[in-house]
Structures are given as C-alpha cells and as structure tokens.
Amino acid sequence: MAWALALAVAPGVLNAGPIKFDFKDPKKVNNVVFLLDAPLESINGTATGVSGAVSFDPVKPMATTGKIVLATSSLHVDNPVMK
Numbered sequence: 001m002a003w004a005l006a007l008a009v010a011p012g013v014l015n016a017g018p019i020k021f022d023f024k025d026p027k028k029v030n031n032v033v034f035l036l037d038a039p040l041e042s043i044n045g046t047a048t049g050v051s052g053a054v055s056f057d058p059v060k061p062m063a064t065t066g067k068i069v070l071a072t073s074s075l076h077v078d079n080p081v082m083k
Contacts, residue, residue, distance in 0.1 A: 016058075017057065018055045018056060018057040018063075019055070019056050019057070019058070020053060020054070020055050020056075021053065021054045021055075021056065021066070022053050023050050023051055023052045023053060023054075023068060024051060025048075025050055025051065028048060030048065030050040031046050031047065031048045031050065032046065032047045032048075032050060032070055033045075033046055034046070034047065034075075043077060043079075043082065044077070044078075045075060045076050045077035045078065046075075046076050047070050047071070047072075047074045047075045047076065048074045048076075049069075049070055049071025049072075049073065049074030050068065050069070050070055050071075051068075051069050051071075052066060052067045052068035052069045053066055053067065054066030054067075054068065
C-alpha cells in the first residue's frame with residue numbers, strides 16, 4: 001500500500017519545479033568552518049555571517065543558481081596573532 005502511494009506522488013514531486021533555499025539566519029545559528037593548509041602553517045576557524053539564496057531543480061540539477069555570501073567581519077580564528 002505504501003509503495004502505491006509513493007508511485008502516485010512521485011510524478012508530482014518530479015514536476016514540482018525548483019526548490020528555493022533561503023540562508024537568512026535570524027537566530028544566528030548558521031556557520032561555516034574553514035580549513036587552510038598553507039605551506040608554513042595550517043589556518044582554521046569559523047564564520048557566522050552566512051546569507052543568500054539558492055534555487056535547485058531536482059529535474060535539472062545543472063540549472064542550479066544562487067549566491068551564498070559570507071561576511072568577512074564574522075571570520076574567527078583561535079590564534080590571537082591572526083586576529
């Protein structure tokens with residue numbers, strides 16, 4: 001019975017059109033972790049200033065568009081010399 005429902009719903013999902021993802025962060029919980037392996041040292045840290053939007057079409061994944069912005073003022077590294 002469940003498989004019949006899945007088959008009935010599947011065509012609608014495939015024709016539903018693009019899915020929009022909004023990266024607004026009013027609660028300030030989104031973050032990015034960055035890891036850089038430079039020749040002389042490794043640099044890692046976090047950033048919280050994430051925003052932007054992405055549109056993804058499951059039928060045409062190559063048509064994905066969008067922009068994600070990371071505020072450089074939100075970058076944080078543990079090494080005080082790099083601040």
